[in-house]
Amino acid sequence: MEDHTEHHPNYVLIWFILVILTIISILIGKYIDNHVLKVTLLFVNAAIKAVLVALNFMHLKFEKVVVISLVVVPLTLFILLIFGLMPDTLSTIKW
Amino acid sequence: MSSYAEITREDGESTGIPSPRLAMWVFLSSEIVLFGGLIGSCILFRLTYEKWAEYAAHVNSMIGSINTLALLTSSLTVVLAHKMVQNRNYKAVNIFLAITILLGLLFLVLKGIEYSGEIHHGYTILKGPFWAFYFGITGLHALHVLVGIILNAIVLMLSLRNKRPQSFVENSGLYWHFVDVVWIFVFPLFYLS
Structure with missing residues (x-):
């Protein structure tokens, strides 16, 4: 049986990037006033962090299609x- | 004719993925639907609710930031524990699992302090939509952290008794990373936006 986790990314580097992205998100929250722009940037930042964790820490990039589909299908529903x-x-939002 | 055990084993391996790992991913898939629905509706509500930022100013963003760092670091330690199992460095496995559990406990203690301060100031789940979302989602997440701590503690105890199936560390680690991913979205939603 294949053991996908024989491959190990540089976990400490991934963690460091995640910390830097967290600091950036704190700065976005502090210095951007337009709430639509702020929310958009914050969740783009969060999505990048989530992808980094899923691909590297959860080894999703080494997984087979069946596991990837278990993630992609609910995300598509989301x-x-x-x-x-x-x-x-959008009809009720105040820009 | 194949026995039931053989059929079950063959079925489990037909995907080429160990059954425990596949089962954990199926479970996590259902969790994505649960938290995705909650967080998605919360994001949409936040965009239309003008008083959101006003209420969000009352949550403790310092504790939120420390908790974010704690969970990110615990994700690192749990994946290093998994790597050490493969390297058969069991002393390091135990150390990394213990650090993961301690960081999880730190998260819960800080969350408890935060809740205590907010409730003391009169901000309860009944105070309005922001607080209903806040206590509902962070409370459900905290429950998941507690389950993750228990899972990792069981794996650590087994490891200390020289029972070290790689799948235990791998699957409890997958669950723990998912808890981290959820917090990655919860943190900006309530503490930064």
């Missing part, structure tokens, strides 16, 4: 939820 409800949100 994105559908966001975009499905977005028109309602």
Whole structure:
């Protein structure tokens, strides 16, 4: 049976990048006033961090298609939820 | 004719993925739906709720930042524990697992202090939509941290008794990383936005 975890990325480097991205998110929260821009930047930053953890710490980049689909399918549902409800949100949002 | 045990084993291995790891990913898939729904609806609500930032100013962003660092570091230690199992360096495995558990406990203690301060100032789950989302999502996440600590403690105890299946460390680690990923979204939602 294949053991995908024979490959090990540089975990300390990944952790360091995650800490730097966290510091950037704190600065975004502190210095950007426009709430739509702030929320967008904060969640793009969070998504990058989540992808780094999933690919490297959870070894998703070494996994087979069946496991990747177990992550992609619910994430697609999540994105559908966001975009499905977005028109309602945009109609009430105050820019 | 194959026996039931053989069929089950063959089925489990037909994907080429060890069954315990596949089962953990199926479980995590359901967790993505749970937290994705909660966090997604919360993000949409935040965009339309003008008083969000006003209420968010009352949460302790210093504790939130320390907790973020604690969980990120614990993700590092748990993946290093997994690497050390493969290297058969069991002393290092125990040390990394113990650090992971301690960082998880630090997270819960700080969260408890934070909750205590907020409740003391009258901000309870019934105070309004922000606090309902805040206590609901962070409380559910804290429950997951507690389960992760228990899982890692069981793996550490087994390791100390010289029972060290690699899959135990790997799967409790997968769960722990997921808890970290959830916090990566919860932190900006309540503490920074």
